[in-house]
Amino acid sequence: MELNLKDIGKYLDVAEKAAIQAGNTLKEHFRKLDSTMIDEKAKNDYVTYVDRKSEEIIKSCIKTNFDNHSILAEESAIETRHSPFLWIIDPLDGTLNYIHGLPNFSISIALEKDGELVIGLIYEPLKESIYYTIKGQGAFKNNKRIYVSNSQTLNNSLIATGFPFRIKDIIDPYLNVFKEIFLKATGIRRVGSACLDLAYTAEGVFGGFFECALSPWDMAAGSLLVKEAGGIVTDFNGNKQYLTTGNIVAGTKGIHGEMLKIIQQNFKH
Incomplete structure (x- = not known):
């Protein structure tokens, strides 16, 4: 139907x-x-x-x-x-x-x-x-x-993230990613609500968002918002399985690409 x-x-x-x-x-x-x-x-x-x-x-x-x-x-x-x-x-x-x-x-x-x-x-x-x-x-x-940000680079963008409190054994690679993005971006914010992070990314407040170990309800509505606002959303492998893997990278095309590269250099799949 x-x-x-x-x-x-x-x-x-x-x-x-x-x-x-x-x-x-x-x-x-x-x-x-x-x-x-x-x-x-x-x-x-x-x-x-x-x-x-x-x-x-x-x-x-x-x-x-x-x-x-x-x-x-x-x-x-x-x-x-x-x-x-x-x-x-x-x-x-x-x-x-x-x-x-x-x-x-x-x-x-x-x-x-x-x-x-x-x-x-x-x-x-x-x-x-x-x-x-x-x-x-x-x-x-x-x-x-609403539309995603016009920015295509980390160096003039505000980025959002969260921290994987449920899975402590990935904190080291996660902090490495955080450090690399922090050094390149204008700033990083931790709102404490992945849904809001994605909503704010969709309206261009944040240039991008990344987080791991999330649940489908944390990402479902927000991921569609970002895509319909002109952004890119994938998992850490660059695929569309973020709702099942729990790992998400979202943002403008350029910022998504920069963040994904940093993530893949630090997380070995």
């Missing part, structure tokens, strides 16, 4: 409504958490009552409208309904920021059809900024078209 823009528009509308509803919950509880609302899933990996509540709101909204669709969300197992449609959800990206009162967090919702991303939406609740895209239709922020 071929999708038309009217169908995809309905999916995007539901994603937007779900994100705003969940975002209201995030805003309501921001800087109001107590220790009883926070659990540690693993060392330095936390989940809050608000993560779970946000996910519940988003899933409920999707299931109310598209009950036969499958859902992959961060805080629960995949709900398979033998559907060609798969929603990929991060109900609160930047949980650690949220816990500590840092205002850098977001909600990410993407939809795959037969394994291909067709819509992506990232919502920044405190700013009420909605980044969204439909495959083949460009990328937008609050109804205004």
